[in-house]
Amino acid sequence: SAVISQKPSRDICQRGTSLTIQCQVDSQVTMMFWYRQQPGQSLTLIATANQGSEATYESGFVIDKFPISRPNLTFSTLTVSNMSPEDSSIYLCSVEKNQGSYTFGSGTRLTVV
Amino acid sequence: ELKVEQNPLFLSMQEGKNYTIYCNYSTTSDRLYWYRQDPGKSLESLFVLLSNGAVKQEGRLMASLDTKARLSTLHITAAVHDLSATYFCAVDKADKLIFGTGTRLQVFP
Numbered sequence: 001s002a003v004i005s006q007k008p009s010r011d012i013c014q015r016g017t018s019l020t021i022q023c024q025v026d027s028q029v030t031m032m033f034w035y036r037q038q039p040g041q042s043l044t045l046i047a048t049a050n051q052g053s054e055a056t057y058e059s060g061f062v063i064d065k066f067p068i069s070r071p072n073l074t075f076s077t078l079t080v081s082n083m084s085p086e087d088s089s090i091y092l093c094s095v096e097k098n099q100g101s102y103t104f105g106s107g108t109r110l111t112v113v
Numbered sequence: 114e115l116k117v118e119q120n121p122l123f124l125s126m127q128e129g130k131n132y133t134i135y136c137n138y139s140t141t142s143d144r145l146y147w148y149r150q151d152p153g154k155s156l157e158s159l160f161v162l163l164s165n166g167a168v169k170q171e172g173r174l175m176a177s178l179d180t181k182a183r184l185s186t187l188h189i190t191a192a193v194h195d196l197s198a199t200y201f202c203a204v205d206k207a208d209k210l211i212f213g214t215g216t217r218l219q220v221f222p
Contacts, residue, residue, distance in 0.1 A: 001158075033209060042201060043156075043212040092155060094210070100144060100163055102203075102210055104156045 002027055002097040006105030013083055013112050020079045021108045023093035028073035033094040034066070037107075043092065049076045083112045115140045115206050119213040126192050126220055134216045136185040136202035144205035145185045147176050149198045150215075156201070160187075192220045 003026040013019050023032065034046040046066055047055040055068040069077045080087050093105040116139040126132050136145070144163055148156040160169045162178035162185060169176050173196065175188045185202055197220045202213040 031208065042215045043203075043210075045209055045211070048209060096208065100161050100205075102146065102158070107155045109153070 001101050001103045002029060002095050004093060004095060004103055004105040006093055006108060008108055009106060010109040011111070013110065015084050015112055017083055018079055018081045019083065019110060020077050021091055021093075022077050023075070023105050025074045025095055027097065029095040029097060030073070031096060032070065032076045033096075033102075034068065034076075034078045035092045035094060035104075037090040037092065039089070046078070046091075080110065083110075085112045088112045115142075115204060115211050117202060117204050117211050117213040119200075119202060119216050121216060122214060123217045124219070126189075126218070128193055128220055128222055129191050131191065132189050134187040134189070134200055134202075134218075136187070136213050138183050138185075138202075138204045138211075138213075140206065141180070141183075142204045142206055143180060145178050146203040146205070146210065147174075147185070147187055148201045148203065150201065151198050159200075189218075192218075194220050194222070196220050 005024045032049045035043040037043045045058050046061045047057040049055045049068045049070040051070045051073050067079045088111050091108045096102050118137050120135050147159040150156050160176040165180040167178045173190045178185045199215050199217045201215050203210040
């Protein structure tokens with residue numbers, strides 16, 4: 001399975017600012033996924049990022065709030081824009097390397113104050 | 114819209130006991146996953162179930178899939194404290210994972 005390096009692992013940010021989270025994969029993958037896990041909750045898919053095209057966002061998530069870049073087949077970023085305390089969550093990236101195999105990054109624990 | 118529900122949401126069980134976590138989903142899917150998450154950590158893959166009737170076992174955990182009933186189970190045999198964690202099932206729909214609500218398992222002596 002793929003190995004994902006995600007950073008930062010955690011951050012404390014002021015409201016109104018933005019944070020960019022990076023995910024680097026050790027091999028080329030077609031799709032990368034970004035999830036949000038609010039405190040004590042399950043994982044919710046934010047968007048799917050394909051290289052060379054705009055990300056596909058799930059219901060309730062918009063590009064202005066969560067812009068995503070996918071410049072190549074091994075790297076993606078998620079930005080959390082104009083943050084508020086409600087954005088405090090764990091954000092995780094994921095890839096499907098082989099059919100039926102999904103791997104997750106170590107997560108970014110974001111606290112907005 | 115695909116819904117994935119787990120029960121129970123919280124499970125407190127004594128070491129040595131057996132129990133089953135249930136995962137129900139609302140639309141057709143042939144792939145189901147079980148993950149474990151320790152507090153403050155990411156997700157660890159436990160099982161991938163790819164077909165109806167699939168059964169997989171690893172240590173004290175056994176997972177099964179019934180695609181006709183849209184049901185998966187995660188059975189815990191003779192629980193030990195190290196199994197304390199949150200367990201998620203996830204259904205693959207259109208090449209993306211939709212997660213269940215999670216079951217927080219606490220095993221006590």
